[in-house]
Amino acid sequence: MTRAEGMSRHAVVVGAGLAGITAALQFADAGVRVTLVEGRPRIGGLAFSFQRGDLTVDNGQHVYLRCCTAYRWFLDRVDGAALAPLQDRLDVPVLDVAPAGGPRLGRIRRNGLPVPLHLAAGLATYPHLSPAERASVGRAALALKRLDPADPALDGIDFATWLGRHGQSERTIEALWDLVGVATLNATAPHASMGLAAMVFKTGLLSEPGAADIGWARVPLGELHDTLARKALDSAGVRTETRTRVSSVSRAENGGWHVDIDGERLDADAVVLAVPQREAHALLPGGALADPDRLLDIGTAPILNVHVVYGRKVLRRPFFAALGSPVQWVFDRTDASGLKDGQYLAVSQSAAQDEIDTPVSELRARYLPELERLLPAARGAEVRDFFVTRERTATFAPTPGVGRLRPTAHTRAPGLFLAGAWTATGWPATMEGAVRSGFSAAGAALSELGRRHEHPLREAA
Numbered sequence: 001m002t003r004a005e006g007m008s009r010h011a012v013v014v015g016a017g018l019a020g021i022t023a024a025l026q027f028a029d030a031g032v033r034v035t036l037v038e039g040r041p042r043i044g045g046l047a048f049s050f051q052r053g054d055l056t057v058d059n060g061q062h063v064y065l066r067c068c069t070a071y072r073w074f075l076d077r078v079d080g081a082a083l084a085p086l087q088d089r090l091d092v093p094v095l096d097v098a099p100a101g102g103p104r105l106g107r108i109r110r111n112g113l114p115v116p117l118h119l120a121a122g123l124a125t126y127p128h129l130s131p132a133e134r135a136s137v138g139r140a141a142l143a144l145k146r147l148d149p150a151d152p153a154l155d156g157i158d159f160a161t162w163l164g165r166h167g168q169s170e171r172t173i174e175a176l177w178d179l180v181g182v183a184t185l186n187a188t189a190p191h192a193s194m195g196l197a198a199m200v201f202k203t204g205l206l207s208e209p210g211a212a213d214i215g216w217a218r219v220p221l222g223e224l225h226d227t228l229a230r231k232a233l234d235s236a237g238v239r240t241e242t243r244t245r246v247s248s249v250s251r252a253e254n255g256g257w258h259v260d261i262d263g264e265r266l267d268a269d270a271v272v273l274a275v276p277q278r279e280a281h282a283l284l285p286g287g288a289l290a291d292p293d294r295l296l297d298i299g300t301a302p303i304l305n306v307h308v309v310y311g312r313k314v315l316r317r318p319f320f321a322a323l324g325s326p327v328q329w330v331f332d333r334t335d336a337s338g339l340k341d342g343q344y345l346a347v348s349q350s351a352a353q354d355e356i357d358t359p360v361s362e363l364r365a366r367y368l369p370e371l372e373r374l375l376p377a378a379r380g381a382e383v384r385d386f387f388v389t390r391e392r393t394a395t396f397a398p399t400p401g402v403g404r405l406r407p408t409a410h411t412r413a414p415g416l417f418l419a420g421a422w423t424a425t426g427w428p429a430t431m432e433g434a435v436r437s438g439f440s441a442a443g444a445a446l447s448e449l450g451r452r453h454e455h456p457l458r459e460a461a
Contacts, residue, residue: 009033009449011442012259012268014246014283017045018074018431019419020274021229022438023445025077027270028236030446030453035239035266037246037259043233044225046391047431055337056220059389060305061329061348063183067203067211068432070439073456078228086215093317094179096128097373098324104128108176110209116141118209128175128323137176140166145206149199150426155403159197160189175323180204183321183329185428186301186350186395196398196428216319219336249273249283249416257415270445274419274438276393288411298405298422299397301429304352305389306367307333311382313343314375327370342384345371360388395429396422409440414448417441 011027013020016038024036042048047062064071066086075081092108106127110118116138123134143166147154154162159181163173173189184200185192204212217224233240241261248260249271259266273280277295284292319331329348337344347367349355355363364386372379396402406424409417419441420434427433439456446453 009269009451010035010267011270011272011445012037012257012266013272013274013419014249014259015045015274015279015420016040016043016240016242017274017420018047018071018225018434019045019421019438019441020272021225021233022070022074022435023272023274023419023442024233024238024240025236026439026442026453026456027446028233028238030442030451032270032446032449032451033237035241035268036233037244037261037266038240038242039245041243042222042226043229043240043242044222045434046394047221047225049220049222049226052385052387055309055339055344055385056222057307057337057389058217058221058333058346060303060391060394061216061331061333061346062221062431063214063216064431065204065211065215066213067207068215068430069457070435071430071432074431074435075224078224078232080224080228083219083224084215084217087213089210090212090214092214093320094126094128094175094323095320095374096175096323097370102376103374108179110212112209115206115209116145119205126176129172133169133172133175136167136169137172140168141201141206144198144201147198147202149195149202151195152403154198155193155195156400157194158190158400159185159192159194162194162197163189177201179321179323182350183348184430185398186303187398188351191351192398193400193402195403199426200428216331217336246283250285251413255414268415270415270417270449272417272419272441272445274441276420277396277422280418280420284411285413285416288413288416289407290412294405295407298402299399300393301350301395301397302352302356302390302392303394304349304355304363304391306347306349306363307344307385307387307389308347308368308371308383309339309342309344309385310378311342311384312377314371314378314381315343315345320374322370322374325370325374326366327374330371330374342382347371356390356392360386363388398428409437409444415445417445 010033013024013036027034090110094106095103109122257268257271281295334344419437421429423437425433425436
C-alpha cells in the first residue's frame with residue numbers, strides 16, 4: 001500500500017488520554033488519516049494540570065521508571081523527554097516517624113552491580129528492617145524472580161498471601177513491599193493480584209540494574225500531555241476535536257464504521273475506543289465482545305492528592321516516602337508550579353478508599369500535623385494554601401482475578417479495537433500501560449487494514 005492509499009483510509013480514535021494519543025500518532029505515522037475525539041476541553045486524560053490562582057497544579061503526582069519503555073517512547077515522540085528526566089540511579093529517601101527521637105531516614109537505592117547485587121548493598125543498610133527481615137526479603141526476591149507474571153494461576157491469588165508464604169513479616173510488607181506496591185498498583189498487598197505484583201517487582205527491580213530508576217515531570221503534566229502532545233498530533237496531521245462527545249458507534253453498510261459526534265457523522269475504516277471501561281461498554285455495538293458486561297466487573301480505585309503551600313522551604317529533597325504515618329509519598333512541586341516564594345508540596349495518597357470523600361477540613365487536621373512530624377522545618381511555618389484533588393476512578397482495581405476480565409485490543413467486530421490501561425497490557429494501571437495499549441490497538445488495526453508497520457519498541461519488534 002502506498003502512502004496515498006494509506007491516507008485514503010480513515011481511523012477514528014475515541015478518547016485522547018495517553019492511550020488514544022498514542023494510537024492516533026501510530027496511525028498517522030503509518031500514513032492513515034486520523035480523527036481524535038475527546039469530550040474534555042483538553043487532551044491527556046487523567047494526568048493533567050489546571051490553574052489555581054498563579055499556580056499551575058497537577059491533578060496528581062505521576063512518576064515512571066526507566067523500564068517504562070513505552071512511556072519513554074511517548075516522551076520522545078512529543079519532544080518532552082528532557083522535561084521529565086530520570087534519576088541517574090534509583091534513590092528513594094524513606095522517613096520513618098515511629099522511632100523515638102524523631103524521624104529516621106533510610107534509603108532504597110541501587111549501585112552499578114549486576115542484578116540482584118545492584119540492590120544488595122542498599123538492602124543491607126536499610127535501617128527500617130531488622131537483619132532477619134532483610135535476609136527474608138532477599139529470599140523472597142529470588143523466588144519472585146523465578147515467576148512468570150503471565151501465569152494465570154498468579155492472577156488468582158493476592159500479593160499478601162504469596163508474601164506470607166515466603167516469610168515476609170507485616171513490618172517487611174509495610175516498609176518495603178507496600179511502599180513500592182501501593183504507589184505502582186494502587187492497592188495494598190491483600191487487595192493486589194499476585195500476577196500484577198510479580199510483573200511490577202520482577203520488571204522494575206529484577207530485570208536490569210537501572211530498571212527502577214525514577215523519572216518525573218519537572219514541568220506541569222499539561223505541558224507534556226496536552227501542549228506538546230497536541231503539537232505532535234498537529235504536526236502529524238491528526239484532526240483533534242475536543243469538547244466533542246461520541247453518541248454512537250455503528251456498523252456502516254459498506255463494512256466500515258459510523259461514529260456519530262456532535263452534529264456530524266464520521267465514516268471510518270477503523271475505530272479505537274480509548275476510553276474507560278464503562279464508557280467503552282456503553283459505546284460497544286452488539287456482538288462486539290462475547291461478554292461485554294465483564295468490562296463492568298473491572299473495578300476502579302481512587303487516588304487522593306493533598307497540596308500544601310508553605311511560606312518557607314520545609315523540604316530539601318525532591319521527594320520522599322514515609323513510614324509510620326498516613327502520609328505515603330511527598331513531592332516538591334515548587335518550581336513546576338511556578339511558585340516564586342515559599343514551597344509547594346504534593347502529598348500523593350494511593351489506594352485512598354478510606355479518605356477519598358473525607359472533607360478538606362478533616363484532611364487538613366490530619367495531614368498538616370503529620371507533615372510537621374516528618375519535616376521539623378514545617379513546624380511553625382505559614383500555610384498559605386491547602387487544597388485537595390480527588391480522582392475517584394483513577395485506575396482500574398488490580399484485584400485478584402482481574403486478569404481474566406481485561407480484554408485484548410481486538411473485538412469480534414472487524415475494524416473495532418479497544419485501548420486503555422485497563423485492557424490486557426500485562427501492566428497495572430500506569431502511564432506505561434496506557435501507551436502500550438495504544439500500540440496494541442493501532443497495531444492490530446493497521447494489520448487488519450493491510451498497512452505494514454513496525455512496533456515502536458525494539459523488545460516487541
